[in-house]
Amino acid sequence: xxxxxxxxxxxxxxxxxxxxxxxxxxxxxxxxxxxxxxxxxxxxxxxxxxxxxxxxxxxxxxxxxxxxxxxxxxxxxxxxxxxxxxxxxxxxxxxxxxxxxxxxxxxxxxxxxxxxxxxxxxxxxxxxxxxxxxxxxxxxxxxxxxxxxxxxxxxxxxxxxxxxxxxxxxxxxxxxxxxxxxxxxxxxxxxxxxxxxxxxxxxxxxxxxxxxxxxxxxxxxxxxxxxxxxxxxxxxxxxxxxxxxxxxxxxxxxxxxxxxx
Amino acid sequence: xxxxxxxxxxxxxxxxxxxxxxxxxxxxxxxxxxxxxxxxxxxxxxxxxxxxxxxxxxxxxxxxxxxxxxxxxxxxxxxxxxxxxxxxxxxxxxxxxxxxxxxxxxxxxxxxxxxxxxxxxxxxxxxxxxxxxxxxxxxxxxxxxxxxxxxxxxxxxxxxxxxxxxxxxxxxxxxxxxxxxxxxxxxxxxxxxxxxxxxxxxxxxxxxxxxxxxxxxxxxxxxxxxxxxxxxxxxxxxxxxxxxxxxxxxxxxxxxxxxxxxxxxxxxxxxxxxxxxxxxxxxxxxxxxxxxxxxxxxxxxxxxxxxxxxxxxxxxxxxxxxxxxxxxxxxxxxxxxxxxxxxxxxxxxxxxxxxxxxxxxxxxxxxxxxxxxxxxxxxxxxxxxxxxxxxxxxxxxxxxxxxxxxxxxxxxxxxxxxxxxxxxxxxxxxxxxxxxxxxxxxxxxxxxxxxxxxxxxxxxxxxxxxxxxxxxxxxxxxxxxxxxxxxxxxxxxxxxxxxxxxxxxxxxxxxxxxxxxxxxxxxxxxxxxxxxxxxxxxxxxxxxxxxxxxxxxxxxxxxxxxxxxxxxxxxxxxxxxxxxxxxxxxxxxxxxxxxxxxxxxxxxxxxxxxxxxxxxxxxxxxxxxxxxxxxxxxxxxxxxxxxxx
Ligand SMILES: Cc1cc2nc3c(=O)[nH]c(=O)nc-3n(C[C@H](O)[C@H](O)[C@H](O)COP(=O)(O)OP(=O)(O)OC[C@H]3O[C@@H](n4cnc5c(N)ncnc54)[C@H](O)[C@@H]3O)c2cc1C
Ligand code: SF4
Ligand code: FES
Numbered sequence: 001x002x003x004x005x006x007x008x009x010x011x012x013x014x015x016x017x018x019x020x021x022x023x024x025x026x027x028x029x030x031x032x033x034x035x036x037x038x039x040x041x042x043x044x045x046x047x048x049x050x051x052x053x054x055x056x057x058x059x060x061x062x063x064x065x066x067x068x069x070x071x072x073x074x075x076x077x078x079x080x081x082x083x084x085x086x087x088x089x090x091x092x093x094x095x096x097x098x099x100x101x102x103x104x105x106x107x108x109x110x111x112x113x114x115x116x117x118x119x120x121x122x123x124x125x126x127x128x129x130x131x132x133x134x135x136x137x138x139x140x141x142x143x144x145x146x147x148x149x150x151x152x153x154x155x156x157x158x159x160x161x162x163x164x165x166x167x168x169x170x171x172x173x174x175x176x177x178x179x180x181x182x183x184x185x186x187x188x189x190x191x192x193x194x195x196x197x198x199x200x201x202x203x204x205x206x207x208x209x210x211x212x213x214x215x216x217x218x219x220x221x222x223x224x225x226x227x228x229x230x231x232x233x234x235x236x237x238x239x240x241x242x243x244x245x246x247x248x249x250x251x252x253x254x255x256x257x258x259x260x261x
Numbered sequence: 262x263x264x265x266x267x268x269x270x271x272x273x274x275x276x277x278x279x280x281x282x283x284x285x286x287x288x289x290x291x292x293x294x295x296x297x298x299x300x301x302x303x304x305x306x307x308x309x310x311x312x313x314x315x316x317x318x319x320x321x322x323x324x325x326x327x328x329x330x331x332x333x334x335x336x337x338x339x340x341x342x343x344x345x346x347x348x349x350x351x352x353x354x355x356x357x358x359x360x361x362x363x364x365x366x367x368x369x370x371x372x373x374x375x376x377x378x379x380x381x382x383x384x385x386x387x388x389x390x391x392x393x394x395x396x397x398x399x400x401x402x403x404x405x406x407x408x409x410x411x412x413x414x415x416x417x418x419x420x421x422x423x424x425x426x427x428x429x430x431x432x433x434x435x436x437x438x439x440x441x442x443x444x445x446x447x448x449x450x451x452x453x454x455x456x457x458x459x460x461x462x463x464x465x466x467x468x469x470x471x472x473x474x475x476x477x478x479x480x481x482x483x484x485x486x487x488x489x490x491x492x493x494x495x496x497x498x499x500x501x502x503x504x505x506x507x508x509x510x511x512x513x514x515x516x517x518x519x520x521x522x523x524x525x526x527x528x529x530x531x532x533x534x535x536x537x538x539x540x541x542x543x544x545x546x547x548x549x550x551x552x553x554x555x556x557x558x559x560x561x562x563x564x565x566x567x568x569x570x571x572x573x574x575x576x577x578x579x580x581x582x583x584x585x586x587x588x589x590x591x592x593x594x595x596x597x598x599x600x601x602x603x604x605x606x607x608x609x610x611x612x613x614x615x616x617x618x619x620x621x622x623x624x625x626x627x628x629x630x631x632x633x634x635x636x637x638x639x640x641x642x643x644x645x646x647x648x649x650x651x652x653x654x655x656x657x658x659x660x661x662x663x664x665x666x667x668x669x670x671x672x673x674x675x676x677x678x679x680x681x682x683x684x685x686x687x688x689x690x691x692x693x694x695x696x697x698x699x700x701x702x703x704x705x706x707x708x709x710x711x712x713x714x715x716x717x718x719x720x721x722x723x724x725x726x727x728x729x730x731x732x733x734x735x736x737x738x739x740x741x742x743x744x745x746x747x748x749x750x751x752x753x754x755x756x757x758x759x760x761x762x763x764x765x766x767x768x769x770x771x772x773x774x775x776x777x778x779x780x781x782x783x784x785x786x787x788x789x790x791x792x793x794x795x796x797x798x799x800x801x802x803x804x805x806x807x808x809x810x811x812x813x814x815x816x817x818x819x820x821x822x823x824x825x826x827x828x829x830x831x832x833x834x835x836x837x838x839x840x841x842x843x844x845x846x847x848x849x850x851x852x853x854x855x856x857x858x859x860x861x862x863x864x865x866x867x868x869x870x871x872x873x874x875x876x877x878x879x880x881x882x883x884x885x886x887x888x889x890x891x892x893x894x895x896x897x898x899x900x901x902x903x904x905x906x
Contacts, residue, residue, distance in 0.1 A: 129441030144409030
């Protein structure tokens with residue numbers, strides 16, 4: 001197969017970027033999209049040019065490293081698929097393909113297709129866990145969890161933190177990502193005691209990190225390689241509302257300057 | 262470098278006295294403690310944020326130590342632990358099928374072909390249950406039955422169902438649990454996280470590890486970080502074979518650099534080849550994807566009886582199929598341990614009975630299980646693995662058997678550590694896949710997650726305190742001379758890589774090294790082949806150092822330079838692996854020497870001369886590494902011939 005690739009090149013965070021066109025040929029349909037870029041990169045190195053920088057690692061759709069907007073779609077045209085799991089057999093031969101980095105206010109470009117996604121980590125740091133110290137746990141069977149609940153929690157926990165939902169959202173919101181973690185821990189009984197604090201902390205962190213607001217475009221779930229369902233966003237909204245209404249944090253939230261001294 | 266004239270360490274594992282079952286509890290009661298108010302005066306560096314690193318960093322921070330955690334990934338959650346599919350073992354005996362700490366211990370020791378320490382393995386089995394308790398408390402959505410209790414499956418080398426799992430994404434869920442714990446400590450200011458930062462050297466001062474030299478990948482900034490202790494949790498090195506189940510960035514640099522600074526490397530040649538991976542089809546293929554071993558619970562492995570069979574699998578009648586594992590190892594059948602299953606697959610393919618375009622493949626067939634259990638049950642158990650297979654190969658395993666072949670997967674070898682997980686350099690600890698650990702010559706499925714978390718959550722946080730308690734906290738400017746020397750060495754090496762200025766991609770050398778290692782130091786090894794490798798490796802290394810192009814400088818975000826440094830280390834480390842394989846004149850576990858086999862092709866251990874851990878010490882560039890041994894003593898369980906028939 002052969003393609004004409006238009007790829008975003010940007011030397012550094014502070015520099016301007018632009019699309020550069022590269023023809024590739026002799027590509028087997030059984031190669032993955034990233035393996036095609038590997039071949040192009042080897043060619044570039046052979047010519048003494050800097051190869052295209054992109055994040056990747058596991059190449060099996062689980063680490064969440066790979067991240068490219070392909071022909072306008074985060075992770076490309078195939079639903080429920082990460083870039084590394086996208087095979088060239090899914091593309092029409094002899095076509096043009098544009099490749100660019102995630103575009104979002106919270107994800108500055110570092111080089112070429114690589115962006116800084118640490119804003120996602122900061123959301124988790126604000127409460128995406130159960131605060132249990134090592135050694136404190138009771139026997140694993142002390143609390144039973146209905147299979148349906150465990151399965152639903154798993155569905156949310158399957159998020160790989162890639163940020164495609166943010167890249168797809170016209171507002172650059174991280175609602176689906178945040179909702180997935182909030183929902184997982186709200187469903188599991190172990191996460192219940194902290195649910196109010198958690199949701200308020202994470203939503204605040206989301207705003208602080210520069211993510212936009214959700215205005216119900218639902219582009220996120222379509223782009224999500226793990227197909228995290230939209231209903232978790234509804235659950236996040238419910239969790240937030242009830243937390244804000246009932247918790248002590250609400251008081252602090254309503255009077256944000258109360259602690260200034 | 263002061264290592265060349267160093268004496269050989271004693272390799273005293275410092276195993277506590279007392280009966281096997283009491284050693285760990287007794288040791289815990291006897292280790293020195295750091296008082297709660299003093300803990301914050303100690304700084305600990307943890308390199309790695311996988312299961313072992315994240316668990317250790319979080320747990321140490323919970324205790325009150327100041328922790329610096331480093332990862333070359335952009336987020337701790339991307340460590341390769343995330344890719345583990347099948348599950349994690351524990352001796353809960355929730356199934357009432359006869360499991361116990363004793364049985365898990367025996368299975369693991371036997372599975373490792375009696376090349377690991379009894380006391381360590383027993384402790385691992387003992388801690389396994391606490392791990393499950395802790396992970397459940399973290400809100401990890403493990404698989405459950407309809408009554409709400411945890412579900413289990415079986416893995417290779419075990420006749421009980423003791424493996425806990427979360428669909429086919431157990432590693433991901435456990436890692437996200439540890440990542441959550443780490444995130445909590447980052448939020449609390451107890452852990453400083455350094456992402457996209459790679460450790461390139463260890464700082465050793467007066468024989469003690471006191472820090473690391475790191476490079477910030479986004480701009481090439483080199484930094485020296487001091488600490489009272491350094492913990493390496495940097496994972497395994499199986500992708501020295503180029504094609505492996507490991508992530509592409511997995512590498513040996515952290516442990517290899519520590520080895521050059523005086524930490525001895527144990528059993529480097531013990532690398533596991535996993536039997537169930539999707540075979541390679543393409544020259545430019547970058548990775549071999551694992552199909553979880555759990556598939557062998559229900560899938561049946563077979564090849565055609567005839568050589569060079571041309572019919573499609575569905576057209577081959579039962580009578581003309583060879584379910585070779587069931588035939589050769591009736592007691593364990595399709596759940597035979599990994600080394601045995603891998604070698605059996607290689608041998609039927611070598612006979613010309615392999616399937617698929619390359620002939621390097623065997624069938625893994627679910628037709629019978631789908632018939633017996635129904636599509637729903639199979640989908641529940643393996644749905645995502647089926648989907649993954651189809652995605653990669655374009656074939657549908659619901660209708661045609663999967664094709665699988667062995668691939669490099671796990672390194673049992675790693676830095677030598679004592680019972681406290683400390684290396685031969687005082688103050689330097691190694692945990693998770695980075696140490697030589699508890700798996701001997703062959704790791705059983707679902708036991709790496711168990712070991713990484715046992716080390717990180719439960720062992721290191723106790724034993725590290727024992728080391729620190731005997732020493733006052735170091736002051737901030739304690740190691741300027743040693744730090745400056747190491748920093749200069751790192752800068753010089755980077756400059757050398759940049760200066761080569763050739764035109765050959767680094768990738769090419771990695772691929773060639775991988776082919777060479779797979780051929781001579783892979784699933785089966787011979788004296789002649791290993792000697793050949795010792796000639797080829799230095800030649801390839803010379804070509805590398807005159808041929809590569811890193812296409813840019815070191816003071817920028819340069820992904821080629823990163824990779825070049827890792828491949829350069831592989832090119833040196835490969836020689837240590839090969840020497841280890843050459844010197845070990847026996848077959849044990851994953852290490853199969855063609856000269857040492859029984860008449861029917863089974864590996865033959867040589868207990869009289871090789872019942873030991875082999876450790877290798879750095880003696881200088883261009884000088885062969887030095888070998889030393891730690892004898893293994895078996896008091897509880899006498900080594901027997903491993904029999905899975
Ligand atoms: C595909 C696959 C499936 C598996 N399935 C199972 C299973 O089902 N059950 C089981 O028990 N085991 C399984 N294993 C094995 C198991 O996953 C690993 O052995 C284990 O997760 C390793 O954990 P770790 O914490 O030691 O290292 P890793 O998770 O590999 O983490 C290494 C960390 O070190 C960092 N690092 C490395 N070098 C440096 C450096 N120089 N500077 C800075 N940071 C560095 C990395 O960024 C990363 O954070 C599987 C392995 C693979 C490859
Ligand atoms: S919700 Fe989906 S798209 Fe968003 S980070 Fe998670 S996996 Fe990626
Ligand atoms: S490279 Fe890991 S998800 Fe794509």
